[in-house]
Amino acid sequence: MQAKVxxxxxxxxxxxxxxxxxxxxxxxxxxxxxxxxxxxxVKAIISLRNNYTGEYRLKLNELYVESGLVxxxxxxxxxxxxxxNVEGIRDLSNMNVQKAYSKIEQFLNHKNNMxxxxxxxxxxxxxxxxxxxxxxxxxxYLDDWxxxxxxxxxxxxxxxxxxxxxxxxxSKNLSVxxxxxxxxxxxxxxxHIKSLSDYADSTSDKKITTELVQTLKKxxxxxxxxx
Amino acid sequence: MTGIKSLDIAILIFNYFxxxxxxxxxxxxxxxxxxxxxxxxxxxxxxxxxxxxxxLTAENTPHISLIAPAYNEGLTIRENVQSLLAIxxxxxxxxxxxxxxxxxSVAILISAFDLVKSELDYHAQIPTKDVKAIYTSTNPTFSKxxxxxxxxxxxxxxxxxxxxxxxxxxxxxxxxxxxxxxxxLLKLAKPFMEQSNKRIIATGGVIRIANNCVIKAxxxxxxxxxxxxxxxxxxxxxxxxxILGRMAWAKMDGLLIISxxxxxxxxxxxxxxxxxxxxxxGEDMELIVRMRRFMIEQKQPYAVQYIPDPLCWxxxxxxxxxxRNQRSRWTxxxxxxxxxxxxxxxxxxxxxLGFISFPYWLIYxxxxxxxxxxxxxxxxxxxxxxxxxxxxxxxxxxLVYSFALMFSMLALFAEESTYRRYKTLKDLGKFCIAAxxxxxxxxxxxxxxxxxxxxxxxxxxxxxxxxKRTGFNQPPTNVK
Numbered sequence: 100m101q102a103k104v105x106x107x108x109x110x111x112x113x114x115x116x117x118x119x120x121x122x123x124x125x126x127x128x129x130x131x132x133x134x135x136x137x138x139x140x141v142k143a144i145i146s147l148r149n150n151y152t153g154e155y156r157l158k159l160n161e162l163y164v165e166s167g168l169v170x171x172x173x174x175x176x177x178x179x180x181x182x183x184n185v186e187g188i189r190d191l192s193n194m195n196v197q198k199a200y201s202k203i204e205q206f207l208n209h210k211n212n213m214x215x216x217x218x219x220x221x222x223x224x225x226x227x228x229x230x231x232x233x234x235x236x237x238x239x240y241l242d243d244w245x246x247x248x249x250x251x252x253x254x255x256x257x258x259x260x261x262x263x264x265x266x267x268x269x270s271k272n273l274s275v276x277x278x279x280x281x282x283x284x285x286x287x288x289x290x291h292i293k294s295l296s297d298y299a300d301s302t303s304d305k306k307i308t309t310e311l312v313q314t315l316k317k318x319x320x321x322x323x324x325x326x
Numbered sequence: 327m328t329g330i331k332s333l334d335i336a337i338l339i340f341n342y343f344x345x346x347x348x349x350x351x352x353x354x355x356x357x358x359x360x361x362x363x364x365x366x367x368x369x370x371x372x373x374x375x376x377x378x379x380x381x382l383t384a385e386n387t388p389h390i391s392l393i394a395p396a397y398n399e400g401l402t403i404r405e406n407v408q409s410l411l412a413i414x415x416x417x418x419x420x421x422x423x424x425x426x427x428x429x430x431s432v433a434i435l436i437s438a439f440d441l442v443k444s445e446l447d448y449h450a451q452i453p454t455k456d457v458k459a460i461y462t463s464t465n466p467t468f469s470k471x472x473x474x475x476x477x478x479x480x481x482x483x484x485x486x487x488x489x490x491x492x493x494x495x496x497x498x499x500x501x502x503x504x505x506x507x508x509x510x511l512l513k514l515a516k517p518f519m520e521q522s523n524k525r526i527i528a529t530g531g532v533i534r535i536a537n538n539c540v541i542k543a544x545x546x547x548x549x550x551x552x553x554x555x556x557x558x559x560x561x562x563x564x565x566x567x568x569i570l571g572r573m574a575w576a577k578m579d580g581l582l583i584i585s586x587x588x589x590x591x592x593x594x595x596x597x598x599x600x601x602x603x604x605x606x607x608g609e610d611m612e613l614i615v616r617m618r619r620f621m622i623e624q625k626q627p628y629a630v631q632y633i634p635d636p637l638c639w640x641x642x643x644x645x646x647x648x649x650r651n652q653r654s655r656w657t658x659x660x661x662x663x664x665x666x667x668x669x670x671x672x673x674x675x676x677x678x679l680g681f682i683s684f685p686y687w688l689i690y691x692x693x694x695x696x697x698x699x700x701x702x703x704x705x706x707x708x709x710x711x712x713x714x715x716x717x718x719x720x721x722x723x724x725l726v727y728s729f730a731l732m733f734s735m736l737a738l739f740a741e742e743s744t745y746r747r748y749k750t751l752k753d754l755g756k757f758c759i760a761a762x763x764x765x766x767x768x769x770x771x772x773x774x775x776x777x778x779x780x781x782x783x784x785x786x787x788x789x790x791x792x793x794k795r796t797g798f799n800q801p802p803t804n805v806k
Contacts, residue, residue, distance in 0.1 A: 182371050189375060213372060243519035247384035254383060281386060 103130070104139045108147065111162060112155055118165045127166070137171040144168070145193045149255070163194050176202050181211040188214070192221035200225050207233065216245050223249055227258050228282060235270035246278045250285050260286055265294035277307055284314035289322050337708070341718065344701050348722070351690060352729050359736060361574035366634050369573075370744060378512040381519075382416060388515050389417040389495060390590070393488030394502040395481050396422055400429035404438045406502045409544025411470060415511040419470045421488040422502065426455075426478025435473050440465040444472075452486040452601035455479035460491065480789070481586070482602035482609040489601055492593060501587045501640060505536055505546050510637040514590040517631040524629045527595045527617050530576075530584030531637030532568040534747070535561045537644060546639050551753035554644040558760040559768040564642075565737040569634060569744075576632030580683035582618075584630070586610030588638035595620065595628075606666070607789065608659015615667050615679075622676055636745055650775045657779025658787070660692050695776035727765055734761035 107125045110116060122128045130136040141163070148159045163169055175187025176199070184206060191199040203225070206218035219239070222230040228249070234241075241249070252258070260282060267279045276298075283291045292315065299311045381387045392410055396403055403422075410420045424432050435441060441461035448457045454476070461473040476487050485499050496518060498511065507513075510531065517529050537557040540548035552558050575581040586609065599620040602609045614630065621628040643649040664687060671688070673680040708714035738757055741747065748754060 182374070186375070240522050242522055243386055244516055247380050247386060247519065248377075251377075251380040251383055285385060 100130075100135055100139055101143075104136065104143050108140070108143055108162075112147065112151075112158060118162060121162075131166065137168055140166075141168050141171060141190055145190060148194065160194060164196075169194070169196055172196070173199065173202075176206075181209070181214050184209070184211075184214045185217045188217045188221040192224035195225065197225060204233070207237075207239070215239060216241075219245070220248055220252060223258070224252055224256060227261065228253060228264065229261050231267055231270075231275050231278065235267055235272055235275050237272055239272065239274075241272075241274040241278055246274070246281060249278060250282060253282065253286075260288055262290075264288075265291050265298075268294065268298045273304055273307060276302075276304075277310060280307065280310050280314050284310075284317055287318065287321055289318050289325070292318050292322065337713065340704055341715075345722065347697060348726055351694070354686065354690060355570075355729075355733055358574040359570045359733070361577050362570045363740070365573050365577040366569065366740070366744060369634055376516070378509050378516070381512045381515065382414070384416075386519075387415070387417050388518050390415065390419075390498055390511060390515065391488065391492035391494045391496070391593075392418060392420045392498045392500060392511075393485055393492065394420065394422050394500050395425055395484030395488065396427065396431055396502045397425045397478070397481070397484070398427045398429045398431065399502055400427065400431040400434055402503055403431050404434055405544045407435065407439065407471065409505065410500070410502075411468065412544065413506055413511055414508045415515070417494075418498075418511060419472060419492075419494065421472045421474060421491050423474045423476060423484040423488045423491075425476060425480070425484035432461075432473070432475050436461065439463050439468045439471055439473070441471075441473055446472075446491075448490065450487075450490050451597050452490055454483050454487045454490065457487060480604050482604040482606070485609070486601040486604070489593060489596060495593055496590060497593045497596065498588070498590045499586070500638070503641065504533075504587050505541060505544065505639040506588070507546070507635070507637045507639075509635075510588075511590075513633050513635055513637060517633070518590070518592075521629075524627045525595075525621075526592065526631055527621060527628050528584055528589060528591045528614060529631040529633060530572070530581070530589045531633045532572075532635060533564060533585050533587050534636040534639050535564055535642050536639035537641055539639065549747045549749075551748055551756045552644075553756075555760060555763070556646070556649055556768065557642055557644050558756055559764045560642045562734050562737060562757055562761055562764065563768075565741050566733060569740045570733070570737050572632055573634050575683065576630065578678060578682070579629070580678045581630050581632060582615055582679070582683050582687055583611040584614050584632075587640050591617075603666075606659055606662040607655045608663045611659060612663040612666065615663055615670075618679060619667065619670065619676070622679075634744075636747060646771065649771070650778065653772050653775030654779035654782055657692070657695070657776040658783055660687065661780070661783055664688055664692060695773040696780065698773050699777055730765045730769075731761060734764065 103126060107121065107127050110125060111118075111121045144159050144163050148156055151159070169191070172187050172190040172194075175183040175190070178184060178187070188199075188203050188206060192203065200222065203218050203221045206214050206221075209215050209218065219230070219234060219241070222233070253260075264279055264282070268276055270276050270279075280295065282288075283295065295311060295315055295318070299308070299315065302308060302311070392413070394406075394410060399406065407420065407422055410422075422435065424435070440463050442464055444460045444462040446460045446462070448460065456477050458475045458477065461475070463469060463471050472491060474487055474491055476484065479487075488499075489497055496515075498514065500506065514529050514531060518526050520526075534549075535552065535557060536546065537552040537554060538550045539546055540550065552561065572581060572583070589610070591613075595617055596613070599613070599617045601613075603612050603616070606612050618628075618630065643652055664684070667684070670676045670680045670684050672685070676684070705714065705719070735758070738754065738761070742754070748757070
């Protein structure tokens with residue numbers, strides 16, 4: 100089945116076939132309703148989408164939506180199994196399905212930590228790092244692993260940091276504060292030096308202070324080099 | 327029966343004791359296997375879509391020192407160090423500690439990696455034998471490498487030296503000849519990044535057997551079942567221990583050992599707990615027990631994590647003499663650790679460690695061979711006296727044999743249904759045949775080696791002995 104899927108996707112992606120032509124010229128229509136086919140195809144589409152940009156990416160999105168595979172992923176959001184929920188959130192956010200946002204947002208209150216974390220990651224994929232506002236005053240803890248994933252998403256999806264990001268330094272959720280500092284360091288956002296310096300005077304948290312010192316050092320060095 | 331009342335009662339008690347012991351062993355194995363299976367399933371589900379490459383771009387990944395003690399490893403040390411330097415991870419350095427080798431290990435390293443004596447100071451937070459020199463490379467390609475040349479003090483002392491040299495918050499202790507999976511550090515580091523209210527003090531991974539596997543340029547290229555009988559049985563034995571045993575202990579928060587061949591530790595806790603104990607040959611088990619005691623006594627919430635993925639591949643003995651020495655040493659190590667920490671036994675302060683893990687290790691790991699030997703001797707005596715109940719004996723033998731076989735098959739099934747590193751039916755066939763024979767040859771031999779270990783304790787034998795390596799795909803030579 101994997102070989103068939105790979106062949107059909109290759110045909111679709113690297114020839115001038117559109118979706119209707121793919122249905123006519125391949126076994127796609129024959130297998131379309133099979134669960135295993137849907138599972139393998141979604142996985143393959145997401146994998147390809149992560150490796151391509153521009154026209155190819157748009158074509159894959161078109162296939163995902165028009166073939167109804169998007170509904171296969173949406174159904175996972177209604178599943179009672181947490182692993183299905185995680186898969187659904189990941190599929191839909193990776194494919195940038197904006198209509199799934201409101202459903203994904205609801206998973207922030209899910210009882211399973213994996214689902215809550217995946218919901219945050221999904222929301223950031225869809226709407227950017229500003230989504231941290233939704234957990235700024237919650238007790239959802241973003242551990243270092245989750246923070247690394249968020250930074251990776253920002254980088255992979257070329258998501259820019261908003262200018263009001265530093266407002267999140269006032270969050271009650273210290274893991275969000277830590278992530279904001281790390282994001283500023285990661286993207287070398289020198290325009291936030293002053294806000295970070297001000298914040299450094301007001302915090303006593305050891306981990307945050309250590310991160311602030313490193314970040315300010317890096318930003319100042321970078322600033323000096325630029326001058 | 328004999329007709330002598332007191333003797334008959336003694337025989338009856340003996341029979342029931344052996345039956346109770348055997349059934350309790352089997353029950354414990356079944357319980358551990360069930361816990362392992364659910365835990366393994368949960369681990370695989372949680373990590374199904376984990377993208378470890380995230381860690382390759384992240385700046386906040388834990389900084390790790392890989393510490394590799396080396397003693398007379400000159401034949402393979404160059405490629406082994408190259409293999410360590412090629413590991414897929416960002417924030418790490420490699421500290422090779424030459425523990426007073428009698429061969430040309432240091433000269434080989436100096437030449438291979440453009441090493442020069444460094445001005446780095448040596449501050450011994452943990453007391454060790456003196457350091458002769460610390461080398462760093464003039465070649466930027468090897469900037470992550472430090473080589474420490476020290477006077478011989480044993481593996482634990484060498485590891486402690488590496489811990490003292492390390493400036494990173496985390497250390498990975500590894501046998502220099504082990505082959506690491508390319509993602510090994512990424513997988514070991516992840517639990518440390520997920521810690522929140524509990525401090526992760528150590529993570530351990532599964533050790534797999536590399537005998538007969540294809541290894542090129544320090545990398546595992548193809549996994550094959552060993553041809554050597556002893557190595558084949560040890561593959562099954564390791565699968566039983568790592569997949570069906572330790573996974574369960576980790577789930578119950580009762581893990582007492584992280585293999586000395588490969589484990590990652592929080593350096594600060596290791597130093598505060600006193601480092602590896604050079605007075606025992608079971609320094610890997612002893613360190614974990616001591617770290618756990620330290621955390622409990624300091625009333626700090628903590629966890630020890632276990633990664634079921636095959637992360638590290640190592641050579642196992644292929645000759646009876648080396649296997650005997652290894653197993654005797656393991657027995658001494660276990661005995662020493664249990665004795666040093668006897669305070670924990672049934673001590674409510676240590677919770678599951680004191681009430682389950684420690685007694686389990688005492689009875690089913692340390693005392694089991696002694697009980698088995700006693701049973702065997704008494705059975706032989708019964709045969710000579712003509713008072714053995716053959717029906718009971720044969721049924722009991724069949725029960726134990728069937729169980730042992732079933733458990734080995736379960737371990738193979740667990741491997742095949744998850745990681746499936748052995749891909750051919752031929753390989754599986756080899757293991758099945760080895761599992762059939764194991765209870766008649768390998769198991770009695772390990773019992774003998776364990777008894778020998780106890781005899782060595784009585785005699786006061788210390789130390790590791792020496793094992794001269796000849797490199798992968800060739801049998802190591804014992805030179806003790």
